[in-house]
Amino acid sequence: xxxxxxxILELDKLKGVTRKNRPLGLDRYENSAExxxxxxxxxxSLVQYAETLIxxxxxxxxxxxxxxxxxxxxxxxxxxVEGWEERKAAELAAVTRIFGMLPEPRRAEFxxxxxxxxxxxTPEARxxxxxxxxxxxxxNLANNGQSWRENGISHERVVQRIxxxxxxxCPALWIYLEARLAEEHRTGWFGIx
Amino acid sequence: xxxxxxxILELDKLKGVTRKNRPLGLDRYENSAExxxxxxxxxxSLVQYAETLIxxxxxxxxxxxxxxxxxxxxxxxxxxVEGWEERKAAELAAVTRIFGMLPEPRRAEFxxxxxxxxxxxTPEARxxxxxxxxxxxxxNLANNGQSWRENGISHERVVQRIxxxxxxxCPALWIYLEARLAEEHRTGWFGIx
Numbered sequence: 001x002x003x004x005x006x007x008i009l010e011l012d013k014l015k016g017v018t019r020k021n022r023p024l025g026l027d028r029y030e031n032s033a034e035x036x037x038x039x040x041x042x043x044x045s046l047v048q049y050a051e052t053l054i055x056x057x058x059x060x061x062x063x064x065x066x067x068x069x070x071x072x073x074x075x076x077x078x079x080x081v082e083g084w085e086e087r088k089a090a091e092l093a094a095v096t097r098i099f100g101m102l103p104e105p106r107r108a109e110f111x112x113x114x115x116x117x118x119x120x121x122t123p124e125a126r127x128x129x130x131x132x133x134x135x136x137x138x139x140n141l142a143n144n145g146q147s148w149r150e151n152g153i154s155h156e157r158v159v160q161r162i163x164x165x166x167x168x169x170c171p172a173l174w175i176y177l178e179a180r181l182a183e184e185h186r187t188g189w190f191g192i193x
Numbered sequence: 194x195x196x197x198x199x200x201i202l203e204l205d206k207l208k209g210v211t212r213k214n215r216p217l218g219l220d221r222y223e224n225s226a227e228x229x230x231x232x233x234x235x236x237x238s239l240v241q242y243a244e245t246l247i248x249x250x251x252x253x254x255x256x257x258x259x260x261x262x263x264x265x266x267x268x269x270x271x272x273x274v275e276g277w278e279e280r281k282a283a284e285l286a287a288v289t290r291i292f293g294m295l296p297e298p299r300r301a302e303f304x305x306x307x308x309x310x311x312x313x314x315t316p317e318a319r320x321x322x323x324x325x326x327x328x329x330x331x332x333n334l335a336n337n338g339q340s341w342r343e344n345g346i347s348h349e350r351v352v353q354r355i356x357x358x359x360x361x362x363c364p365a366l367w368i369y370l371e372a373r374l375a376e377e378h379r380t381g382w383f384g385i386x
Contacts, residue, residue, distance in 0.1 A: 034226035
């Protein structure tokens with residue numbers, strides 16, 4: 001029992017890992033813990049739009065653990081172009097440490113979920129990635145492009161970076177987002193281009 | 194698709210609903226969104242200690258939606274003695290509004306999960322309640338009794354209020370917590386008694 005308690009208290013640190021989006025109406029950046037909650041519910045809500053029949057419960061479990069490595073590494077914007085491999089190695093070391101706090105079988109189970117997400121090969125992992133890539137876009141479209149404005153991200157970079165994974169895991173979501181992004185691009189990309 | 198997007202953006206408001214605990218090492222109160230994430234993982238980690246065989250995926254789904262009504266009502270400390278029924282009626286109205294933003298079948302599914310949690314009759318709902326009641330205690334025991342100190346909550350009130358639901362849903366967790374709380378009581382209950 002103490003191992004599980006120590007693990008859960010370790011997870012508290014993810015509440016202090018900040019991302020690039022601000023929650024709507026709040027004057028702070030969101031953290032990776034509340035982000036993980038929100039995309040689990042986004043996945044659940046979107047399940048009928050997955051590209052194939054999926055096990056939604058495994059998707060949710062993957063999304064709940066996918067950012068835990070950031071406890072040691074911090075969050076990196078998806079548009080970062082350098083250091084991706086080093087970052088992934090550091091995250092693997094982090095989750096090995098953190099999941100290693102748990103007894104079996106949970107330790108192996110959480111590690112398998114984390115690796116499945118990273119490898120992005122199963123329909124469940126592809127769906128999970130689609131949802132993870134979509135949420136900053138959904139928040140930005142509702143928030144005058146906040147994180148893209150603050151980081152100077154163009155329409156072209158957004159479409160190149162998030163289009164393929166969203167299309168692969170949840171085609172209908174990409175059809176929706178592509179149209180919303182194109183409309184925003186036509187009307188001035190939040191005034192920064 | 195737009196209905197789902199509107200629902201997810203509405204959920205962003207739960208990131209602004211504050212609770213009584215502070216995340217370890219952070220100078221702010223935790224919010225109900227990150228709390229929901231943490232207890233979903235606590236439930237997952239504790240599954241072998243449930244009082245009977247349970248469907249852990251339904252537990253996780255319940256925990257992800259159980260606080261959504263607070264978007265309209267705010268969080269109330271579990272030790273509040275008055276207004277509980279009015280509060281529950283207000284939360285029901287809130288989730289009826291918020292889940293009502295979704296198309297079927299998700300609307301009915303989320304409402305069923307929320308009601309199952311509130312009624313606390315199934316083994317899954319009892320386990321979910323045990324976890325939800327345990328997390329403030331786990332955080333307080335690691336944080337010098339922070340929320341109990343700030344709200345003047347005695348050892349006796351903690352044991353009376355959280356003991357029965359934790360014992361009912363996850364007996365081994367209560368054995369652990371009862372001993373930790375008794376030890377803290379013996380040594381001075383965080384200096385406030």
